[in-house]
Structures are given as C-alpha cells and as structure tokens.
Amino acid sequence: MNIGEIARRSGVSRSTVSYALSGKRTVSEATRRRIQEVIEELDYRPNAAARALKEGRTRTIGLVIPPAGGRLTYMQLEFVASVLEAAARVDLDVLLSPSGGDHDRSFERIVSGRRVDGVIVMEIRLDDPRVTTLQRARMPFVTIGHTAQAHEVCWVDVDYATLIGRCVDHLADLGHRDIALINRSAELLAAGYGPGHRARDGFTSAVARRGLTGVEYCCADDAPSGEACVERITATHPEVTAIATINEAALPGVQRALERAGREIPARFSIAGVAARHWAEEFHPQLTAADVPALEMGSIAVELLIERIAEPNAAPRHRLLAPPISLRNSTGPAPAYKPII
Missing domain, CATH: 3.40.50.2300 (Response regulator)
Structure with a gap:
C-alpha cells in the first residue's frame, strides 16, 4: 500500500498525505483524522526508507x-x-x-x-x-x-551479453551461419560504454559456441548511420544473412538499406536484437527482440x-x-x- 492509494481513499492529494505523515506543513484536524482512519483501515506502515526520506533536506x-x-x-x-x-x-x-x-x-x-x-x-x-x-x-x-x-x-x-547470445542462438537455430553484430558507435565503445562491450562479449561467445562466422560493425545512433552500416555489411560480407543489434536508433536506416539491397525480411534476411518495445514494433516487419524494460x-x-x-x-x-x-x-x-x- 502506498501514499497514492491512501490519498485516493481519503479524497485528498498525495502531498496532503505526505504532509500529514511528516508534519512538514499544517493539515486541518479533520483531514488528518480522515487520513489516519484510512491508514489504520489499511494497516499502512511507512517503511524505514520512507521515514528517512521525510527527514531529508531537499526531497x-x-x-x-x-x-x-x-x-x-x-x-x-x-x-x-x-x-x-x-x-x-x-x-x-x-x-x-x-x-x-x-x-x-x-x-x-x-x-x-x-x-x-x-x-x-x-x-x-x-x-x-x-x-x-x-x-x-x-x-x-x-x-x-x-x-x-x-x-x-x-x-x-x-544483461546485454546474455540477451545478444540468445539472439545469436535463435538465428543459429534458424540455420543462419554468417551473422553480423551492429553495435553502438566506435566512440562510445572507445569510451568504455558498458552495454556495447557486453554485447560484443555475448556475441563473440555465442558465435564461437555455435561454430558460426561473426563480424562486428560499429554504428552511430541515427538512421543514416544504420543505412551506411548495412551497405558496408552487404558490400564486404555479402554472405551474411542475419544481424543482431543493440542499436535501436539505427533501425530505420537498417530497414531502408536492406529493402534497397533486395534483402527481403525475413525471407532473405533476418534481424533480431535488444531494443525498446517502441522501436521493435515500429520496425517492418516487427522486430524479434528482447524488449528493454x-x-x-x-x-x-x-x-x-x-x-x-x-x-x-x-x-x-x-x-x-x-x-x-x-x-x-x-x-x-x-x-x-x-x-x-
């Protein structure tokens, strides 16, 4: 039970409940009694964390x-x-x-x-x-x-390493033997961006475990970079039939480049990744992905x-x-x- 539910049942705002509990501002006696009755009815007990916050300097x-x-x-x-x-x-x-x-x-x-x-x-x-x-x-x-x-x-x-590994396993189970990882930008990776390094580790491990051929491409976080990245993949590794990615912002460009190259999804090319649900559902066709919560x-x-x-x-x-x-x-x-x- 939280302050919002107490406020709803008491017919007051959350801030009024907070003031009644903390004593930071004056609340009318009638309102305070009504709030207290709801608290007793619900057997509400503020936890230690909430009590500590009441004493904070800034909230x-x-x-x-x-x-x-x-x-x-x-x-x-x-x-x-x-x-x-x-x-x-x-x-x-x-x-x-x-x-x-x-x-x-x-x-x-x-x-x-x-x-x-x-x-x-x-x-x-x-x-x-x-x-x-x-x-x-x-x-x-x-x-x-x-x-x-x-x-x-x-x-x-x-857990980017585990999730990209699962994407590779899924693609391998579908028969894909040559898979590319579209990571985040080279600048982010050089700066030690954690998800990018863990995705790389998970990809490398899964590719080795499944006996596949894997290549990695860094890509900036925008659609034009996604297009350029896929153009590089199809030019330098035309044998690649699938992509795993954590670069959600590049997905619109990835989609356009694959369509332009005649790589129909999923008949001639597959893609899976880790992305916000919004990006997965905006992809066409919708993206097989671990939806980041x-x-x-x-x-x-x-x-x-x-x-x-x-x-x-x-x-x-x-x-x-x-x-x-x-x-x-x-x-x-x-x-x-x-x-x-």
Whole structure:
C-alpha cells in the first residue's frame, strides 16, 4: 500500500498525505483524522526508507542524463520518464543534470552543492569518473548500467551479453551461419560504454559456441548511420544473412538499406536484437527482440536510491534483468546464399 492509494481513499492529494505523515506543513484536524482512519483501515506502515526520506533536506533526487546537445534515444527518454513517474509516486522532485563534454559543471554543482538527497546516473562506462566522484563525496547514488567494479555500487542493468547470445542462438537455430553484430558507435565503445562491450562479449561467445562466422560493425545512433552500416555489411560480407543489434536508433536506416539491397525480411534476411518495445514494433516487419524494460528499470532505480538514502552504509544491491526474446516477424529460416549482383 502506498501514499497514492491512501490519498485516493481519503479524497485528498498525495502531498496532503505526505504532509500529514511528516508534519512538514499544517493539515486541518479533520483531514488528518480522515487520513489516519484510512491508514489504520489499511494497516499502512511507512517503511524505514520512507521515514528517512521525510527527514531529508531537499526531497529532491538528481538524474544525470547524457549531454543536452545530443538527441536522447527513445530508450533513454523512457528511463527519464520512468524515474520522474516513480519519484512522483513517493512525492519526490527530480532535478535533471546533463553530464559529458561542456556540461560536467552541472554535475559537479549537484554533488558539491548538495542540491539533492541522492543521484541516479545513466549511460555508465566501464570506468566512469562520475561514479568515483560520487563515492568520494559520499553521496547516495544508483546507476542505470554498471561499471567494471559492479560489486561496489547499487545498480540496475540489462544483461546485454546474455540477451545478444540468445539472439545469436535463435538465428543459429534458424540455420543462419554468417551473422553480423551492429553495435553502438566506435566512440562510445572507445569510451568504455558498458552495454556495447557486453554485447560484443555475448556475441563473440555465442558465435564461437555455435561454430558460426561473426563480424562486428560499429554504428552511430541515427538512421543514416544504420543505412551506411548495412551497405558496408552487404558490400564486404555479402554472405551474411542475419544481424543482431543493440542499436535501436539505427533501425530505420537498417530497414531502408536492406529493402534497397533486395534483402527481403525475413525471407532473405533476418534481424533480431535488444531494443525498446517502441522501436521493435515500429520496425517492418516487427522486430524479434528482447524488449528493454526501461519503465521498470527507472522505477527500480528510484526504489534502490530511496533505500540507499535511508541506509547509506548497507551493502549495495544489484538488479540484472534478462527479459525474454519476443518472437515477432523479422526472423526466419536462412536462405541459400546467392551473391547479389
């Protein structure tokens, strides 16, 4: 039972319930009694985390997002939306702060100025200086994604290695012997972008385990780059009959390039990947994919952060999610290889 349900049954707002519980603002005696009656009826007991938050200085958490100059992917926007929604359910405000490039001063102000009670950080690198900064400042924080030192911090992440491995297994079961991985950009990989490295590891391992031929291509996060990437694949490795990918933003371009090359999906070419459900369902035909549970991940991140604020010395908790592959229409039996002239 949460504050929202108490508010609904009491006929008041969530903030009124929060004020009645915390005593931070005056609530009329009649309203307070009505709220208390509902609480007793529901046997509601605020947990330790909620009690700790009532004593917080700001009732605000920070969400560190990629630089404002770059366009957020649909998945990144879902992370932002889910954090905002989960925070609102527990009467918390969210301060958005870009980091990277010329925006690091915003992140530094959040940490040094103690403008928030805790921080959620997105787009984590294997070796991420933001994590080190937060650890040194003793600021409660949670990451969406995890560093190479995963045991040291609280995080929620998708198991990209396992999921890409499952995509390869699915394609291999359909008879595909030559498979390409479309990863994220070379710049992100060079910077230590965790999902890209884990997808590479999962792909390499699965290809070796199944005795397949695999090639990897890096691709920027946009449709034109997806087109160019597929053009390179069909030119340099025409024997490839299937793609596994984690680059959802490139999918529209991948689709256009395959159509232009005469690689009908799934009759002459198959594609599977890890993507936000929106991108999977917008692909034509719909993409066989592990749908990243971005909304669930943002909610989990807020939950973990509240716990961290309440008990900063508790052992870090981790959530690694591996959603099932949703079989849609973009994969089919491997065709006999015939060079396209």
